[in-house]
Amino acid sequence: MSGHSNWPEWIYVGVVIVLLAYVGAEAWNVERLVDRAPAEAEVIKVIGQQWFWTFEHADGTKEVGELHIKKGHAYKFEITTKDVNHAFNIHDYVVLQDAVAGRINEVWFAPDKAGEFPIQCREYCGLLHYNMRGTLIVEE
Amino acid sequence: MDKTIALMAVLTILVVLPTIQLVFAAGTDAHEYVNRKVEIWNLFFKMMTIAFTVGAVVSGTLIWLVWRFRESNPNAKPTKYEGTDW
Numbered sequence: 695m696s697g698h699s700n701w702p703e704w705i706y707v708g709v710v711i712v713l714l715a716y717v718g719a720e721a722w723n724v725e726r727l728v729d730r731a732p733a734e735a736e737v738i739k740v741i742g743q744q745w746f747w748t749f750e751h752a753d754g755t756k757e758v759g760e761l762h763i764k765k766g767h768a769y770k771f772e773i774t775t776k777d778v779n780h781a782f783n784i785h786d787y788v789v790l791q792d793a794v795a796g797r798i799n800e801v802w803f804a805p806d807k808a809g810e811f812p813i814q815c816r817e818y819c820g821l822l823h824y825n826m827r828g829t830l831i832v833e834e
Numbered sequence: 835m836d837k838t839i840a841l842m843a844v845l846t847i848l849v850v851l852p853t854i855q856l857v858f859a860a861g862t863d864a865h866e867y868v869n870r871k872v873e874i875w876n877l878f879f880k881m882m883t884i885a886f887t888v889g890a891v892v893s894g895t896l897i898w899l900v901w902r903f904r905e906s907n908p909n910a911k912p913t914k915y916e917g918t919d920w
């Protein structure tokens with residue numbers, strides 16, 4: 695290099711490498727936190743079908759269109775479908791997972807607020823998709 | 835050599851220290867479940883901050899470059915190659 699310095703380029707390269715490493719580590723960590731269900735999480739089976747949701751608690755009780763759970767407990771949803779693909783979504787708790795035929799997909803969360811929250815199908819699944827709703831009822 | 839040391843120091847501060855912090859944070863189990871909304875939004879916020887900052891620096895550099903080295907710039911000096919056959 696004839697008489698000109700290229701240290702700004704090296705600083706730029708270093709900063710980009712550091713930022714990418716940071717972004718990667720941060721995303722990996724958040725994914726780990728969000729994906730890994732705690733061992734004590736209670737399993738709730740979620741079955742989607744045109745055009746409603748069925749929930750089965752660990753003790754075998756079933757609910758249709760409504761899901762009653764307790765505040766401060768962890769729950770793991772095992773989500774599947776009886777017909778076409780759906781997607782299980784509790785918007786207020788940022789829970790979203792596809793319901794895919796022949797598969798059981800998992801997602802977990804722990805509600806920290808009591809109240810009623812809408813559940814909605816998020817994968818277009820036919821004529822009444824828009825009305826494939828449910829209610830999450832979080833009790834104290 | 836000095837530059838390498840400086841780069842390594844920066845890397846250490848930005849990568850190793852947060853990792854240590856993370857490990858210690860994992861030890862203090864206050865038994866609070868993660869809040870998906872908070873975690874996901876924070877990640878999104880950090881990434882957007884980085885993306886927009888890097889985007890602003892890169893596009894700013896390009897805009898400055900095009901402006902500074904335009905032909906009509908009074909400060910523009912012909913390079914030593916101009917008007918020659920190389």
Ligand SMILES: [Cu+2]
Pocket residue numbers: 742743744745779780781815816817818819823826
């Ligand atoms: Cu559906």
